[in-house]
Each structure stands twice: as C-alpha cells, then as structure tokens.
C-alpha cells in the first residue's frame with residue numbers, strides 16, 4: 008500500500024484529545040485542504056464555521072446529544088451547506104432567480120461533506136485526529152440560533168479535531184462490511200434475507216435477530232434519530248415553500264436580534280402580564296421589569312413573593328403584552344440567576360427599584376428565559392414566532 012492508502016485505512020475516529028492546541032499554521036493547512044476538495048461547478052457551496060468560542064463549544068456539546076468530548080476538542084468546524092451566498096450574489100447582480108430548491112441543497116451538502124473529508128485526511132497527515140458529529144443536524148431551532156444561520160444555510164457536517172490520547176491511538180478500527188455487499192455491479196441489487204444475514208454475521212456475534220433488534224432500538228428508533236428527522240424536516244421546508252421566517256441572531260455583533268425585538272416591545276408596552284402555575288391553578292399578575300444581560304432576557308421579582316415560590320416549584324411561565332393592535336406571548340422556563348452581577352445589572356437598569364431592592368438584600372431575584380418562544384400576533388398579519 009502507498010502512503011495515502013495506508014493513511015486512509017489507518018484513520019479512526021478520535022474522541023479523546025491531549026491537552027495540546029492545534030497551531031494556527033496547522034489549522035490553516037487543514038482549512039486550505041478542505042477548500043481544495045472537488046466542488047460542484049467550483050461554487051464551494053459551503054461555509055465553514057470555525058468554533059473558537061468555548062461557550063459555544065459547550066453549548067454544541069450539549070445540543071449535539073450531550074457529547075462532552077466536543078467541548079474538549081481544540082478545534083471544531085461546522086461545514087454548512089450554503090445555498091445562500093450564491094443566491095445573494097445573484098441578487099447583488101440585480102437578478103431575481105428562483106429560490107433554492109432540494110437539488111441545490113443536496114449538491115451543497117455533497118460539497119460540504121467532501122470538503123470536510125479533505126479536512127479529516129489533512130488533519131490525519133499532521134497527526135491530528137477527528138470525529139464527525141452527525142447530531143449537528145438535530146435541534147433546528149437551537150442550532151440556527153446558536154450559529155446565526157439564515158435561511159438556506161444548513162449545518163450539515165460537524166467535525167471535532169485534536170491530538171489523540173494514547174488510548175485512542177490503540178483503539179481498534181471498527182470493521183467494515185465485506186465489499187461484495189457494498190459494491191453492486193452496474194445495477195442496484197436488492198439484498199435478500201440470507202444475504203443480509205451473511206453481511207451482518209461478522210458483527211452479530213450473538214445472533215442476527217438480537218443484534219439487529221438492539222441496534223435498531225439504540226440508533227434508528229432512538230430519540231436522537233427521531234429528533235434528527237424532525238429537525239431536517241424543518242430545514243427542508245425552507246427549500247420547499249419559501250414561507251420560512253428568517254431567524255435573527257442573538258449574538259451581540261449581529262445588529263438587531265430577536266431577543267431585542269421582544270425586549271423593545273415589552274419596554275414599549277410598559278406593562279406585561281406574567282403567568283405562572285400554582286399547583287393546578289394558573290396565576291397572573293402585571294409586571295414591568297425586563298432587561299437583557301449577557302445575551303439573556305431577564306425579569307425581576309422578590310423572593311418573598313408568591314410568584315417566586317411558584318417559579319421555584321415549576322419554572323414554566325408565559326407572559327403577554329399588548330400594544331397598538333399587536334400582542335406578544337413569550338413562553339419558556341424562568342431560571343434564577345443567583346449572581347450578584349446579574350441582580351446589579353437589573354437594578355442599574357431600573358434605579359427606581361433601589362427604593363425597595365438591593366442586589367445584596369437576600370430578597371431581590373432575577374430570572375432569565377430559557378428555551379423561550381415568542382409569538383407576535385395581530386388581527387391583520389400571520390403570527391410570527393421567534394425563539395431565543
């Protein structure tokens with residue numbers, strides 16, 4: 008075998024890394040190798056997100072099926088199938104072409120995957136291991152928000168990289184199916200039961216039926232696989248109907264954000280009504296405080312109040328405000344932030360409250376919305392839902 012074949016056969020997924028950074032020069036070499044891959048019409052129908060923000064890595068480790076090694080990887084790349092930039096480029100030239108469709112998406116996914124595999128091989132040549140993370144296709148709403156993805160951009164491939172630990176170097180490469188089951192000559196051959204049993208025999212040491220049943224339960228029928236199908240279905244809608252609402256980004260560098268839109272509305276409305284549950288009894292009361300701190304939407308109350316007690320028992324809450332024929336409902340969980348700086352930030356935004364509250368009084372409480380959905384409604388326009 009030549010060096011390239013040897014490297015291709017030796018590569019294994021690496022999921023535990025040495026505490027050793029990847030140099031800028033090596034990262035650049037990997038990225039340039041990715042871009043050297045074949046690409047349909049030389050369009051490079053992908054955008055690579057270089058995830059350097061540790062908080063974002065942590066969030067992706069959670070949202071990608073709680074795979075903690077993602078957070079520990081020194082380099083994380085998300086290859087987005089990007090049908091947006093050429094569409095925008097056409098518009099920039101004064102054209103109004105058709106909106107991207109399913110064919111454009113598949114071509115872009117192919118481009119992204121080929122580029123990603125070049126990155127894997129390049130990294131391998133530098134002694135850097137990698138692992139694909141399929142779960143990036145899950146959690147449509149969360150990932151669009153976290154990665155600021157506009158319409159027609161799909162995070163199709165995620166890769167994590169790092170120098171392998173000794174244990175990872177020793178790990179055996181999982182066996183592949185025999186070539187005769189993978190390669191069909193000229194035309195597709197439907198594999199019958201006996202051939203399937205033969206194909207799986209090397210893997211199913213405890214018997215075909217039991218092994219396949221366990222695999223089906225663990226992978227195909229799993230929560231994550233169902234979530235992936237739901238989430239990808241949401242992306243596909245963008246390429247179907249053109250009805251999708253564009254998501255804004257809540258990150259500070261992106262200008263107006265969905266959260267700011269909700270915040271501005273609540274501020275302008277002056278009063279909103281906050282509903283909590285008290286056992287099986289809904290409770291609602293007028294509220295006025297709303298504040299953005301560290302990219303989250305906060306409200307404020309006192310620990311001595313019933314609302315605080317109710318939220319401690321059940322953090323689910325919904326608020327509603329009305330202004331000029333438009334109303335917003337925000338639902339989600341209200342989570343306490345017990346940091347003094349969070350309380351101080353709120354009171355600094357509402358100095359009048361200092362007549363009753365102090366960040367160190369043991370009573371002042373600030374809570375932020377988690378997994379929130381805000382729906383703007385009116386009698387004249389269709390509802391618009393945003394998440395943050």
Ligand SMILES: Cc1cc2nc3c(=O)[nH]c(=O)nc-3n(C[C@H](O)[C@H](O)[C@H](O)COP(=O)(O)O)c2cc1C
Nearest residue numbers: 018019020021022071074138139140141142180181
């Ligand atoms: C599209 C794709 C998605 C994957 N997703 C994950 C993942 O989320 N987590 C993980 O640990 N491995 C993931 N893998 C790695 C596979 O489990 C691995 O490639 C397979 O078991 C074969 O092992 P090898 O890469 O060591 O040869 C993924 C691989 C691919 C190609």
